[in-house]
């Protein structure tokens with residue numbers, strides 16, 4: 001049982017117009033929630049699909065639970081769970097019927113009652129799939145991925161498009177999967193999600209892993225632990241002249257300026273004085289700790305949100 005849940009070396013995949021995955025190495029330990037974080041087009045889904053055996057890599061090695069797709073594909077398939085888009089379900093099927101039906105595909109399936117408990121859809125068991133909210137449909141998709149009691153579960157952007165409350169309730173399901181001893185590999189482009197859920201993560205950009213580690217270690221690697229934000233009423237003005245006056249870089253984002261700093265206690269008074277003297281019409285000032293968003297910005301010069 002000491003082999004990792006997942007071991008990947010030199011994984012590559014090119015499509016006619018783009019190299020989607022350009023040499024990825026990953027190792028995921030058993031029992032971990034591991035995240036692939038990155039902006040749209042970073043190569044997360046293509047990486048996941050190769051690991052799931054759905055896309056054939058151009059090069060590289062993939063071991064899933066110590067097995068390879070070429071030699072032990074059938075065994076891998078019986079031990080992993082893949083979250084399907086629940087929208088591909090027939091509309092006039094109830095939650096209970098869908099879980100019962102998927103259970104018949106496997107020799108050993110978890111009971112429908114157990115799965116309903118896990119994703120907290122008991123009160124929706126007899127509702128038609130088409131009548132579920134987005135968050136409930138995603139939770140059903142998670143339950144369907146768990147029908148065969150998999151050791152390793154793959155979730156591709158499980159919370160995209162959900163409101164904050166539905167997102168949190170889905171996070172609870174992922175945490176319960178972990179508490180049951182499963183390994184989870186998920187993709188996301190939400191840094192709060194990666195920070196809240198993942199034991200470790202790999203940040204991807206342009207088909208490569210640009211940083212990997214625990215969320216805390218990735219943030220700690222930044223030379224800049226804090227960010228002072230000045231918010232404006234409406235779009236923030238161009239900070240170039242102010243940055244020169246302050247003698248420090250100032251980033252503009254929508255309705256705020258961000259001033260990364262090693263020492264907020266020293267920066268803050270000087271910043272406010274300079275802002276006052278320059279007549280900067282800011283509304284509020286706020287000091288926050290650096291986040292994974294700042295790690296991405298630092299590594300790529302771009303924002304995850306762009």
Ligand SMILES: Nc1ncnc2c1ncn2[C@@H]1O[C@H](COP(=O)(O)OP(=O)(O)OP(=O)(O)O)[C@@H](O)[C@H]1O
Pocket residue numbers: 015016018019020038039040041042043044045046047189
């Ligand atoms: N079947 C395909 N044919 C051609 N190009 C593809 C195909 N699948 C993905 N790509 C391209 O490969 C790159 C990586 O896409 P991928 O879907 O893996 O990224 P992603 O990080 O999952 O992004 P998203 O969050 O948008 O899903 C993109 O440029 C995409 O357009």
